[in-house]
Amino acid sequence: MPAVVPNDSEPTLLSNLLAGGALENWTLKLYKTNVTPAETDTIASYTVADFTNYTNKTLTRSISGSTWSTPASGAPTGSWSGEASVAESTYQQQSWTCGATGNTIYGYWIEGATSTKLIMAELFATARTLASGDTLNLTPRIGLA
Amino acid sequence: MPDLLWQPTRNGQWVKFKATLPSGVANRQDGGLPAVHTTRDGWLVGIFSRGGADATGELRPSRVHLVAVTGENVEYLSPAGKLENVAFLPEEISVWMPLLDPADLPPGRPLPAGASLLP
Secondary structure, three states: OOOEOOHHHHHHHHHHHHHOOOOOOEEEEEEOOOOOOOOOOOHHHOOEOOOOOOOOEEEOOOEOOOOEOOOEEEOOHHHOOOOOOEEEEEEOOEEEEOOOOOEEEEEEEEEEOOOOOEEEEEEEEEEEEEOOOOEEEEOOEEEEO | OOOOOOOOOOOOOEEEEEEOOOOOOOOOOHHHOOOEOEOOOOOEEEEEEOOEEOOOOOEEOOEEEEEEOOOOEOEEEOOOOOEEEOEEOHHHEEEEEEOOOHHHOOOOOOOOOOOOOOO
């Protein structure tokens, strides 16, 4: 299901769109509490994963072969929009491999690396219970309809 | 008076609604399961999630996730023996309305300072 962009981050994202300027990187985090993202949320609404080998991931605010892909028009991936044509970009796939102690991962959130403002959050369609040796792959995708 | 034609449009929107709970879900706190949260006038409370593919590529339809007093999703043991979230498809909800009063939010997930539920 599409990620929720909370009300609190909408002015920031709109400013980025209109004025550009120095853009802070984003941090991608997995969460281990069974929470459906709401538009009123902040980062305090989620509890970060802590399985063995867990690390947060940095999403660099750039377009390149190793960061966000060049935005392209096409049909919405996974039917997130009713429009026939939208613009989408994906970030290089991020992976985590669980060590000795696992977690059940319910979703992820993205926050400003400097501001720590919640940018977006998503509950997975199915929670992922990670045990030793299990890998979780996640491909962030942003679209504009 | 609820508008019987109203449907949520915003992903992540708080709603209050009437629906039949799956068997096995009760307003209880025994067994470590958090109690189902209700508004002061007895409506269930949930968050609308728009359908589509998630970041792992798995597809799900639009649904309303039932919320507990802790603010987390309510889980139950399905007939298949799996622990699942209590979630309702739009056609399983008899009536729903936007939740607009912060006092009706679950105590474990209060409205942040400066935030609003108003559209």
